[in-house]
Amino acid sequence: MKDFILLFVSFFKIGILTFGGGLAMLPMLKLEVVEKNKWANEEELMNYYAIGQCTPGIIAVNTATFIGYKQKGVLGAIISTVGIVMPSVIIITVIAAFIRNFMDYEIVQNMLMGVRIAVAALVTSAVIELIRKGVKDFAGIIIFALSFLLSVCFGISPVIIVAAAIFLSVIFVLKEKPKGSN
Amino acid sequence: MIFMRLFYEFFKTGLFAIGGGLATLPFLYDMSDRLGLFTRQELATMIAVSESTPGPIGVNMATYVGFHSVQNEYGSFLISVLGAFTTTAALVLPSLVIIIIIAKFLAKFGENKFVNGAFYTLRPAVAGLIGAAVLGIYQIAFLTIDSFKKTHNFMDFIDFKSFIIFAVILFLVLKLKKHPIIYIALGAVSGLILAVN
Numbered sequence: 001m002k003d004f005i006l007l008f009v010s011f012f013k014i015g016i017l018t019f020g021g022g023l024a025m026l027p028m029l030k031l032e033v034v035e036k037n038k039w040a041n042e043e044e045l046m047n048y049y050a051i052g053q054c055t056p057g058i059i060a061v062n063t064a065t066f067i068g069y070k071q072k073g074v075l076g077a078i079i080s081t082v083g084i085v086m087p088s089v090i091i092i093t094v095i096a097a098f099i100r101n102f103m104d105y106e107i108v109q110n111m112l113m114g115v116r117i118a119v120a121a122l123v124t125s126a127v128i129e130l131i132r133k134g135v136k137d138f139a140g141i142i143i144f145a146l147s148f149l150l151s152v153c154f155g156i157s158p159v160i161i162v163a164a165a166i167f168l169s170v171i172f173v174l175k176e177k178p179k180g181s182n
Numbered sequence: 183m184i185f186m187r188l189f190y191e192f193f194k195t196g197l198f199a200i201g202g203g204l205a206t207l208p209f210l211y212d213m214s215d216r217l218g219l220f221t222r223q224e225l226a227t228m229i230a231v232s233e234s235t236p237g238p239i240g241v242n243m244a245t246y247v248g249f250h251s252v253q254n255e256y257g258s259f260l261i262s263v264l265g266a267f268t269t270t271a272a273l274v275l276p277s278l279v280i281i282i283i284i285a286k287f288l289a290k291f292g293e294n295k296f297v298n299g300a301f302y303t304l305r306p307a308v309a310g311l312i313g314a315a316v317l318g319i320y321q322i323a324f325l326t327i328d329s330f331k332k333t334h335n336f337m338d339f340i341d342f343k344s345f346i347i348f349a350v351i352l353f354l355v356l357k358l359k360k361h362p363i364i365y366i367a368l369g370a371v372s373g374l375i376l377a378v379n
Binding site: 052081097121158 | 320
């Protein structure tokens with residue numbers, strides 16, 4: 001029982017103290033998982049994190065699920081997952097309920113108009129980062145352009161585009177001739 | 183029934199959103215267009231709140247959409263909280279199952295050549311998807327397509343004041359790399375200034 005509470009509290013803390021998610025979560029994960037509770041060493045944590053990146057879903061949540069499972073099986077996985085998402089559920093619910101009461105004021109409307117511009121800039125920078133990291137050769141440019149155009153022009157569902165990309169990768173791997181990998 | 187609908191949509195999102203951070207964004211745009219549970223303007227507000235509060239962005243947005251959509255339908259706070267729980271649970275359920283299976287059976291999952299190979303095509307595809315969603319944000323942030331359709335004058339295609347603010351904030355984001363909340367606050371202030379002019 002004590003172990004379950006410890007898992008819940010640790011991941012709740014990680015959820016509440018990290019802004020931005022993703023990589024921003026790593027230092028907190030390291031502190032709680034490696035240094036304080038010794039659930040994994042740093043190398044194991046990085047492995048879990050890497051797996052969290054290449055599986056569907058939210059990376060930080062996936063890492064929590066993994067550590068929870070390694071410690072205490074299925075129930076541990078569930079409790080760690082609930083722990084890491086709980087702060088979001090509480091905080092966002094409060095804000096969502098609160099914001100609505102102010103929506104009708106003109107001053108709030110004006111502010112939100114500016115906020116949308118800032119969101120456009122933030123998300124643009126995220127896309128630039130993604131292109132820098134992920135689009136590295138001619139094939140990458142083609143896939144990027146296809147995905148973009150299919151989505152914008154034909155409204156193709158992201159589910160289909162992601163599934164198609166995975167399918168394509170399987171063909172690439174199967175066709176790959178044995179050679180030194182880069 | 184809205185709860186079943188939300189559960190289904192977010193389960194699908196949790197299963198296909200790979201790569202973290204904004205990977206759920208294209209799915210939310212898709213939902214906004216198809217289901218009409220929330221508008222694109224509302225989605226932009228949700229992104230702003232999700233980026234300025236603790237917790238993973240994808241989870242924050244799922245919670246927000248769940249609460250908001252159910253509140254639109256029923257109005258009651260308590261039922262809306264149930265909506266927030268529904269979407270969040272649906273979002274994490276696929277990965278919960280997948281991670282448990284991997285942790286149990288596939289110790290070397292990360293070294294598998296198919297897993298590694300998948301990212302060669304997935305990264306550009308996801309970048310393209312999020313890029314497409316960003317275009318949707320441009321439409322509500324600084325593009326004025328409606329007035330362009332009326333006049334067919336290219337000067338009416340972009341709201342220039344908004345675009346200049348966008349360019350300045352984007353420059354700052356790329357240069358300074360500070361926390362998103364700073365730029366969102368900056369945006370709010372510039373919104374007030376725009377309204378006065």
